Amino acid sequence: MESQALWLTLRLAATTTIILLAVAIPLAWWISSGRGPARAFTQAILALPLVLPPTVIGFYLLVGLGPLTFAGRAIIHILGHPLAFSFAGLVVGSVLYSAPFAIMPLVAGFQAIGPEYVEAASLLGASPVRSFFDITLPLAKPAVLSAIVLVFLHTVGEFGVVLMLGGNIPGVTQTLSISLFDQVQDGNYTAANHTALLLIAFAVAGLAIVYARRPWRQFA
Amino acid sequence: MPNPGTERTTRHEIAIRHIAGPLDLDVQFTLDAPWTALFAPSGAGKTTILRIIAGLDCPNSGRISFHSNRPPEPPRQVVYLDTSAHINVQPHRRAVRLVAQRPALFPHLSVLKNVLYRMPALISTGEELHSHDPQLESILQLCRITHLTGKMPSQLSGGERQRVALARTIASGTGRLLMLDEPFTGLESNLRDDLIQDLKAWCQRTGTPVLLVTHDIGEVFAASAQVLRMESGRIAASGPANEVLAEERDSLIRRLQR
Numbered sequence: 001m002e003s004q005a006l007w008l009t010l011r012l013a014a015t016t017t018i019i020l021l022a023v024a025i026p027l028a029w030w031i032s033s034g035r036g037p038a039r040a041f042t043q044a045i046l047a048l049p050l051v052l053p054p055t056v057i058g059f060y061l062l063v064g065l066g067p068l069t070f071a072g073r074a075i076i077h078i079l080g081h082p083l084a085f086s087f088a089g090l091v092v093g094s095v096l097y098s099a100p101f102a103i104m105p106l107v108a109g110f111q112a113i114g115p116e117y118v119e120a121a122s123l124l125g126a127s128p129v130r131s132f133f134d135i136t137l138p139l140a141k142p143a144v145l146s147a148i149v150l151v152f153l154h155t156v157g158e159f160g161v162v163l164m165l166g167g168n169i170p171g172v173t174q175t176l177s178i179s180l181f182d183q184v185q186d187g188n189y190t191a192a193n194h195t196a197l198l199l200i201a202f203a204v205a206g207l208a209i210v211y212a213r214r215p216w217r218q219f220a
Numbered sequence: 221m222p223n224p225g226t227e228r229t230t231r232h233e234i235a236i237r238h239i240a241g242p243l244d245l246d247v248q249f250t251l252d253a254p255w256t257a258l259f260a261p262s263g264a265g266k267t268t269i270l271r272i273i274a275g276l277d278c279p280n281s282g283r284i285s286f287h288s289n290r291p292p293e294p295p296r297q298v299v300y301l302d303t304s305a306h307i308n309v310q311p312h313r314r315a316v317r318l319v320a321q322r323p324a325l326f327p328h329l330s331v332l333k334n335v336l337y338r339m340p341a342l343i344s345t346g347e348e349l350h351s352h353d354p355q356l357e358s359i360l361q362l363c364r365i366t367h368l369t370g371k372m373p374s375q376l377s378g379g380e381r382q383r384v385a386l387a388r389t390i391a392s393g394t395g396r397l398l399m400l401d402e403p404f405t406g407l408e409s410n411l412r413d414d415l416i417q418d419l420k421a422w423c424q425r426t427g428t429p430v431l432l433v434t435h436d437i438g439e440v441f442a443a444s445a446q447v448l449r450m451e452s453g454r455i456a457a458s459g460p461a462n463e464v465l466a467e468e469r470d471s472l473i474r475r476l477q478r
Contacts, residue, residue, distance in 0.1 A: 116324035119276055120385075122311040123318045124338040124392040130312075134337070138328050 028106035058164025109143020260450035323385030
């Protein structure tokens with residue numbers, strides 16, 4: 001029961017991290033490469049999960065992915081079942097809910113790199129995509145690492161969205177944080193203590209990785 | 221002696237009007253000499269002109285074109301910039317090289333990897349590089365950085381960084397025009413003159429015209445360059461160095477004799 005929830009939590013966090021990084025890196029690059037209302041608006045929307053109650057996001061995802069909307073009906077038609085109360089649904093919710101934890105460090109990391117390096121690469125004949133992979137991404141490595149750890153930890157620790165969207169199905173949608181809630185409801189404080197300690201251990205280990213790395217030294 | 225009728229000739233035609241803050245530029249010139257020096261006091265907008273030619277900045281209005289004539293082929297024209305026709309070719313597509321005043325060496329790469337970054341033969345193979353490639357070796361020697369290849373940029377002095385930046389640019393293939401923005405500042409004058417002579421030989425061999433920006437008369441004479449002299453955002457005079465800069469040279473000599 002406990003190991004089932006642990007395995008599910010790790011699977012959810014890993015899947016979310018991989019998907020979110022693939023989406024957030026190009027998006028953060030675009031945001032950090034200029035100014036304008038489109039960029040500001042995108043950044044604001046992506047930061048919403050920081051300030052909204054998770055239940056709001058969970059609620060709208062539950063409704064939006066359900067049979068009441070066109071998108072929801074299309075998904076049901078394609079998958080044969082609604083996304084809500086399934087692992088895939090949890091991944092969708094987690095990706096949205098953890099997005100700011102990927103976007104924010106990445107945008108800050110890309111913006112911290114002086115434009116002169118990319119200019120130098122372009123003057124040597126390197127296209128913008130080429131110089132992104134050769135110069136920008138390696139120089140932003142600490143930011144990428146922060147994004148990975150923060151998204152992973154945040155997904156491990158999320159509760160509201162999972163409860164609204166996933167319910168509480170052991171082996172399918174019951175993550176560690178939900179399992180902890182269950183254990184407390186049942187009055188099983190010993191098990192609850194184990195689960196809570198496990199979640200704390202995750203958080204400490206992950207944050208230690210982020211803070212143990214010295215920031216990239218700036219070269220004149 | 222090559223027959224002048226069959227020799228390849230290239231020229232860049234440049235017209236820039238640009239007002240930004242205190243800067244008021246209005247310049248037209250043609251680059252057709254092997255070495256041209258843009259000579260002006262600091263803050264006259266020289267760096268801005270180079271950045272505009274390279275495509276890093278866009279002027280209020282202007283036109284920059286490259287003309288190549290290599291008989292029997294028909295003459296060719298490439299337009300990099302034409303504000304009236306909304307043409308503005310991206311920097312990496314212009315085949316124009318610029319060694320910036322502040323050398324932005326890639327801080328996460330060693331000196332050797334910086335130099336190899338866009339070296340054509342090595343891009344395609346992507347092999348792990350060794351310093352035994354004759355082309356690479358001669359570039360390292362030309363820039364006097366053979367002993368630095370294992371270091372990181374943060375371990376270099378200012379003059380060393382500039383020479384690595386120069387080597388990195390030459391290694392990438394010099395393109396249609398090589399622009400040097402005060403690349404020899406801070407170098408001891410003997411080393412500077414030797415380096416200029418070697419660079420001249422290199423560029424002659426590869427047929428690359430050079431546009432050198434400087435406010436150092438010694439550099440201009442060492443390169444025996446054609447001179448474009450700028451004053452308050454306009455080209456005030458152009459011609460061989462000993463004509464255009466005669467006054468400056470004489471006053472410098474007078475000062476040295478005193």
